[in-house]
Amino acid sequence: VDSYDVTVEEDLGEIQLIKIEKRKYWYQDDWYLKYITVKTPVGDYLEFPCYRWITDEKEVVLRDGRAKLPRDDKTQILKQHRRKELESRQKMYRWKEWHPGFPLSIDAHSHSELPRDIQFDNEKGIDFILNYTKAMENLYVNRFMHMFQSSWSDFADFERIFVRISNTISEYVMQHWREDFMFGYQFLNGCNPVLIRRCTEIPKKLPVTMDMVECSLERNLTLEEEVKQGNIFIVDYELLDGVDANKTDPCTIQYLAAPICLLYKNLEKKIVPIAIQLGQKPGPDNPIFLPSDATYDWLLAKIWVRSSDFHIHQTVTHLLRTHLVSEVFSIAMFRQLPAVHPLFKLLVPHMRFTIAINTKAREQLICECGLFDKANATGGGGHVQMVQKAMKDLTYSSLCFPEEIKAKGMDSKEDIPYYYYRDDGIKVWEAIKSFAEDVIHIYYESDEVVCEDVELQAFVKDIYVYGMRGVKASGFPKMIRTRETLAEYLTVIMFTTSAQHAAVNFGQYDWCSWIPNAPPTMRCPPPTEKGTVTIEQIVESLPDRGRSCWHLGAVWALSQFQDKELFLGVYPDEHFVERPVKEAMAKFRKNLDEIVNTITERNKNKKLPYYYLSPDRIPNSVAV
Numbered sequence: 001v002d003s004y005d006v007t008v009e010e011d012l013g014e015i016q017l018i019k020i021e022k023r024k025y026w027y028q029d030d031w032y033l034k035y036i037t038v039k040t041p042v043g044d045y046l047e048f049p050c051y052r053w054i055t056d057e058k059e060v061v062l063r064d065g066r067a068k069l070p071r072d073d074k075t076q077i078l079k080q081h082r083r084k085e086l087e088s089r090q091k092m093y094r095w096k097e098w099h100p101g102f103p104l105s106i107d108a109h110s111h112s113e114l115p116r117d118i119q120f121d122n123e124k125g126i127d128f129i130l131n132y133t134k135a136m137e138n139l140y141v142n143r144f145m146h147m148f149q150s151s152w153s154d155f156a157d158f159e160r161i162f163v164r165i166s167n168t169i170s171e172y173v174m175q176h177w178r179e180d181f182m183f184g185y186q187f188l189n190g191c192n193p194v195l196i197r198r199c200t201e202i203p204k205k206l207p208v209t210m211d212m213v214e215c216s217l218e219r220n221l222t223l224e225e226e227v228k229q230g231n232i233f234i235v236d237y238e239l240l241d242g243v244d245a246n247k248t249d250p251c252t253i254q255y256l257a258a259p260i261c262l263l264y265k266n267l268e269k270k271i272v273p274i275a276i277q278l279g280q281k282p283g284p285d286n287p288i289f290l291p292s293d294a295t296y297d298w299l300l301a302k303i304w305v306r307s308s309d310f311h312i313h314q315t316v317t318h319l320l321r322t323h324l325v326s327e328v329f330s331i332a333m334f335r336q337l338p339a340v341h342p343l344f345k346l347l348v349p350h351m352r353f354t355i356a357i358n359t360k361a362r363e364q365l366i367c368e369c370g371l372f373d374k375a376n377a378t379g380g381g382g383h384v385q386m387v388q389k390a391m392k393d394l395t396y397s398s399l400c401f402p403e404e405i406k407a408k409g410m411d412s413k414e415d416i417p418y419y420y421y422r423d424d425g426i427k428v429w430e431a432i433k434s435f436a437e438d439v440i441h442i443y444y445e446s447d448e449v450v451c452e453d454v455e456l457q458a459f460v461k462d463i464y465v466y467g468m469r470g471v472k473a474s475g476f477p478k479m480i481r482t483r484e485t486l487a488e489y490l491t492v493i494m495f496t497t498s499a500q501h502a503a504v505n506f507g508q509y510d511w512c513s514w515i516p517n518a519p520p521t522m523r524c525p526p527p528t529e530k531g532t533v534t535i536e537q538i539v540e541s542l543p544d545r546g547r548s549c550w551h552l553g554a555v556w557a558l559s560q561f562q563d564k565e566l567f568l569g570v571y572p573d574e575h576f577v578e579r580p581v582k583e584a585m586a587k588f589r590k591n592l593d594e595i596v597n598t599i600t601e602r603n604k605n606k607k608l609p610y611y612y613l614s615p616d617r618i619p620n621s622v623a624v
Contacts, residue, residue, distance in 0.1 A: 015040070016077060018048050021059035030055045030116065035574065036062065047577045049339070053116040065577035067342035069443060070455055085338045086455075093334040095466045098362060101388040103324045104466040106331055106355050110363050118334075120356050151544055154535065155516060169510035172607060177517040180291060183302050184263055184271035185418070187235060189610050191507035192313035193421035196271070198409030199227055199234040199262070206260045207282050208275045215292055216274040218267045226264070230415065233263040233271060237308040239316065239389050241280045246373060246380040246521065252544070254377040257526045259305050269417055276301040278526040285528040296533040303538065304526055307377070307519040310512060313504065314376070315383045316390040319366070322501040323358055324387075325399070326622045328467030329493045330354045336459040342443045343456060345575035346436075346490065349566065350497040353623035375547040375554070377521035394468070396475040399492045401429040401500070421503060424599055424613035428499045428568075429491065431591040431615075435569075436490040438584035440483050447482040456480065460489070498568050502618040509559035513552055519543055520551045558624060568592060568618040592616075 015038060022031050033050040040046065047065040054060055061081060073079050092115045096107035108114050176182040187196040202208055202223070210223045217226055226232050241258035262275040272291075278301060279286040289301035330351040337344035366372045366383060373379035378386060397403045405411050405422050413423065444450050451457075460480050468474040480486050512518035524541040527533055543551065566572065569589045576582065592615035603609035611617055 015046060017081060018062045019059050022054045024057055049575050051573050055116050063340045067345055067443060068340050069453055071452060082338050090335050093331050099384050101391055103328045105327055106359060108359055111356060111360050114356060114359055118355050120353055152539055154539055169608060170513045173511060173517050174514040177514055178299060180272040181270055183273055188271060188419045189421055191504055191511045192309055192317050194317055195235045196233050198230055199232040205280055205282055206277055208262060208288060212288060212290055213274045216264055231265045235261045237312060238280055239386060240308055240311060243382045243385050245377050245382060248373045248380040252523060255522045255525050256377050257304050257308055259308050261305050276305055278304050287530050293530055296535060296538060297530050300527060300533045300538050303516060306517055307522055310518040310520060311378045315378060315386045317504050320387050320390055322496060322504060323622055326354045326497040327358045328463055332459050332462035336462055337455055341455055346439055347493060348575060349571050349620045350494050352621040354621055357623055375520045375550040399496055401425050401495060420610035427595045428613055428615060429495055431595060432494050433487060433491040435584060435588040437487045439581060440487055442580045444483055450483055450486055451481050497621050498618050499613055501622045503612045506559050507612050508555040512555045515548050516542060521547055562623050566620050568615045568620055
């Protein structure tokens with residue numbers, strides 16, 4: 001902290017702006033300025049937040065920390081400052097299409113091209129190539145990393161690269177992955193708990209008969225009656241149908257499937273699989289596999305579902321619906337909301353490093369010949385096709401957590417008691433929404449004020465036009481007219497960038513490190529008949545040693561928190577200075593602490609605790 005005395009000849013009156021500039025020394029020395037506090041001759045203290053890098057000889061003009069809407073600025077000098085800031089930001093933060101049909105992203109080829117303010121402090125820390133290689137060293141699997149095409153000898157052989165971290169979920173998965181209960185449980189509380197839905201009628205493309213599943217049903221009802229009573233669930237991987245498998249390695253042919261899986265809620269209210277068809281078109285060469293089939297037939301069918309689930313999880317649930325969507329929110333915020341806007345102050349902690357991590361991913365991970373191609377059957381372009389297909393389901397209502405759970409028929413706690421993702425997610429959603437409402441009521445005294453806020457409306461329009469590509473069916477609003485709608489809109493943004501990402505990201509090592517439970521690729525086509533599968537065939541289908549190691553390095557690196565991670569509700573940068581907002585933040589933190597206590601209590605003595613949506617494990621933003 002540096003203090004300076006400034007002597008002036010006359011009374012300055014109310015201080016509107018502060019200008020600051022940095023002179024260049026002999027070498028480039030960027031300076032990160034947090035804030036300036038001015039003590040006036042009468043003893044008042046004024047806060048001028050900055051939280052930016054001052055890099056060259058340009059002057060930076062700061063306003064004091066009180067949040068102001070456009071209508072609050074009466075003087076020309078303040079209106080002009082507001083306009084200039086947005087003009088310069090719009091030049092720096094430009095939209096660009098990375099692939100046709102994708103949400104638009106930042107116009108930068110590499111991390112170093114990004115505006116300094118949104119770069120990582122230490123670029124080495126997020127070098128994927130470095131991190132994955134380091135992960136493989138830490139996991140002691142680097143001796144296998146070049147052994148492509150070399151198969152493991154049996155399931156136990158996978159243990160040679162499996163790291164035992166005592167008493168964790170991953171070890172429990174390794175011990176129980178073959179069990180139907182474990183398979184069903186992951187649809188509720190694994191790292192992709194977003195696909196399962198209640199089945200209201202058996203689709204024609206899955207011709208399951210009562211004879212097939214009778215021995216799995218426990219209520220002496222017909223299949224139709226079970227469906228009517230709401231005991232049948234379905235997961236359909238239709239999106240993978242027609243997606244090209246990875247052809248980047250001519251020595252290994254890789255395969256994808258688009259299975260349909262039927263599940264049943266048994267008398268213990270546990271969800272278990274009762275039928276699996278590995279392709280979308282029924283026929284003699286696409287049999288329906290059942291728990292009553294030969295052990296290895298049924299096991300291989302479940303492995304194919306787990307592999308398909310891994311692909312949808314990585315590309316749709318994780319990449320598209322958290323990373324790319326959060327980047328859209330982030331770019332729109334920088335382009336349309338000046339630093340003095342209350343919504344900029346509210347949202348900026350939830351955008352920390354998001355554009356940077358995505359730019360780095362496009363540079364090294366999901367680009368042509370990137371790391372993603374090494375071990376994944378959807379590498380080499382399949383993941384691009386998947387995002388393009390998944391855009392039609394990327395709707396505003398599907399990002400509203402409680403609404404999406406309800407739309408899937410998964411909202412009854414009494415009916416489906418072990419769905420912790422839903423229970424914790426709704427608690428966190430409500431806490432964020434209550435915080436958003438508190439902040440809105442401080443700055444917007446009526447719906448009319450919301451309608452008149454031109455900057456807010458430009459922000460919303462940017463998200464709709466560039467993020468959602470102006471697709472009406474996305475249901476994204478083009479304009480916001482009420483405080484209520486605004487509260488929901490801000491909750492969608494803050495929840496997606498924090499809780500939703502945490503729920504689908506940080507469990508990846510737990511659930512995907514035991515390779516047979518989440519194979520990133522399959523090396524034999526799906527079986528077309530029953531009664532022929534052997535253990536040897538299953539091991540031949542699973543990833544080879546090299547791909548297994550790259551996969552392990554990836555899920556380990558992706559599951560780590562950042563150094564100095566900031567968790568939900570922790571806002572060390574004081575963008576807001578007013579007391580009512582600080583009180584709203586304190587209330588928010590108190591609500592989050594109560595959720596942490598509830599979750600900790602529930603998880604006590606559980607063999608499979610669920611903690612991904614505990615607020616003390618939810619980073620504020622998508623930064624890994």
